[in-house]
Amino acid sequence: MTSIPVTLDGRGSRIEQPEYDALVEEVTRWVRGPGEEWAEKIEATGTVPRELFDQLKQRGYLSMAAPRELGGRGLAFSQWMGLMEVFSRSHASIRMLVHVLNGTWRAINPHVSAAQREKFVVPMVAGDILVAFTLTEPGNGTGADLSCTVRREGDSYLLSGRKHLITFGVNCDYWLLFARLEGSAGKDGVVALLVDRHAPGVEVEDTSQTMGVHGTDHASLRFTDTPVPVDQRVGEEGDGLQIALGGFLTPSRISVAMSCVGLAERAQELAVDYATTRVTFGKPISSRQAISFMIAENEADIQAAKQLVLHAAREWERDAPQAPALSSMAKMTAVDMLTRVTDKALQVHGGVGYWKSSPIERVYRDARAQRFEEGTNEIQKTVVARDVFARAAQHKEDA
Template identity: 70%
Template sequence: MTNPQGVGIDQGSYEKLITEVTEWVTGPGEDWADRIEASGEVPEELWSELRERGYLSMAAPQRLGGKGLSFEQWLGLMEIFSRSHASVRMIVHVVNGTWRAMDPWATEEQRDQFVRPSVAGTKKVAFALTEPGNGTGADISCSVEREGDTYYLSGEKHLITFGVRCDYWLLAARLAGSTGHEGTVALMVPRDVPGVRVEDTSQTMGVTGTDHAHMIFDRAPVPVANRLGEEGQGLQVALGGFLLPSRVSVAMSCVGLAERAQELAYDYAERRVTFGKSLTQRQAIQFMLAENEADIEAAKQLILYAAREWEAGSPRSQALSSMAKMTAVSMLGRVTDKALQIHGGLGYWKTEKIERVYRDARAQRFEEGTNEIQKMVVFRELQKTKTR
């Protein structure tokens, strides 16, 4: 296994990148947002633009063709991208993260076949863990039977982001008849593999345009050469190097979206006049905006602390990543609710940008694990400290 963490770029180059991304998000990014909401789809041209601008290869190390940002630097950009349309954020977040699951376990041949094309944005990889009939972990039931150099894959996956338009599914399954973590395998499954039926389940409340798939496999053949790691390491591949930093990244996306909601609320309150005064002159509104500001900053600082501890290899990283995610998600719910309330009834209309922000915010409640899951992780880590 290799160390997936980037060493970072110099401060001058990073500040230029921050400026560039901010200008894109507030300019072309807003145009894309309007287009996506109007059509209900994310066109392939958006993927191409993000790829050509290098936005899909920022977090990966230079040896994989990435820009080599440190994790904390990447989070600063995630914060900005998250102020854009949720589907823009989703593309950038996923592509800049899936390499973390693949790279530590890949052979050099597999890096050339899967990892580097993913970082370059020329091949799309969808993370396929969740199943309809169980949780997301050791109880997965999607199974494989090995015959010579081929695994035959059977079972179902659902809620798979970009699972319709991807080139490969990075899929966790288990050897038929095995239980628990033992016997799990991680496979790079080609999208066009025979023996699979893909259903497009993209009609969601928010995050308009991001495709989601339900896949049903019936002895779909997958080369053993497409396995990452060894038999028995499937969940380590799926969860170990990917889920922890991804939770921190999602937490920072909550901060970015909350900042956008706060910006919209403040701007509206300044221009909205009732009984001769703007809303910003009303103490009730002042208090709501002040509470939002403190809420956002508190979550942000916990997230940055979790990021630094993860980069340092701290044993507290597991607990801190879940603390950051659950704190940020709860904060986002409070901030967007107040922001919509400040808009009054008008905020409920699709003509106001806060309406989309409010819908998109709800998706963060289950991305990379619900708050209930995060609390279980935190308590489990707490128990470890008490039994030493």
């Protein structure tokens, strides 16, 4: 397999500030206008209309984070995070679409051949094909704890096992799937494969009935000797875990953390609007100390989390060694912040906020998904603690 310059993984691009400012303004207008109209349709039908996907594609919103060499807009990762913040104030399924399609290509691009780049990466960036990240398994933990296995027969791998909680797993074109070479153990036996959605020997169960994030499809998958061409392997045998964790999960965790910031800002906006218009005993409730203190705490919470997320984004952008740990710090801090902010924002609304007619109700439901997206906080804490102890050991060794 051939490799590519580091600039093509999204770290080396950047657009000029005036162009970026105009783009932020454009996306903000779309989120507040058409985005809200689409949100109402999604909640009413429980599905994401194909027309929405097409509109996001036509406006270039599904290829913003990719470098121009791949057909993208060429945003720096930290610039993309500024737009992720804006998109996340919209419906959670809109945020999910732009988050996933602006990121999955990044996992495989440094590891593919030139032919694979043309066949898979360029169409992914263009929004012509949808690739679902397929790692999680029922009955297993994370990372190298995989039961899905492959065995090679000639020019194909035969894939067997189960995956679940796979976002876009029902309606995608390919699954970017991680499995273990039969008989192997540890990280060196993990392979990454692009599995055709319509390959034989696959059972797909739609498991999309979720608490929030309505409209996004989720799948449970079962593979029985499913043939996967060897030329659809990404990287070499043994590269799978590096592709999954470094190429996708590290920047994706930062992106999810920023989505928490954006959604928290939307919750705060709704709470402030309600507090300044709801009148009791002749005064807006914003004049009540209990309410104003909740608003103040939310504001500080949001700003603190946002700065950590931006720091993690900049560190990943420059390929800093602590970027993976910082991504986990940002994610666990931001999801805890979002929990507190949305809870207080709903409390500001009183009983009115509990009804589906209130916008805060949807925000409150959608916020819960981020607590396990790209790994629970318990996983993030494990990553962070491992980094802390490793640096402490290195410090002692150097002393």
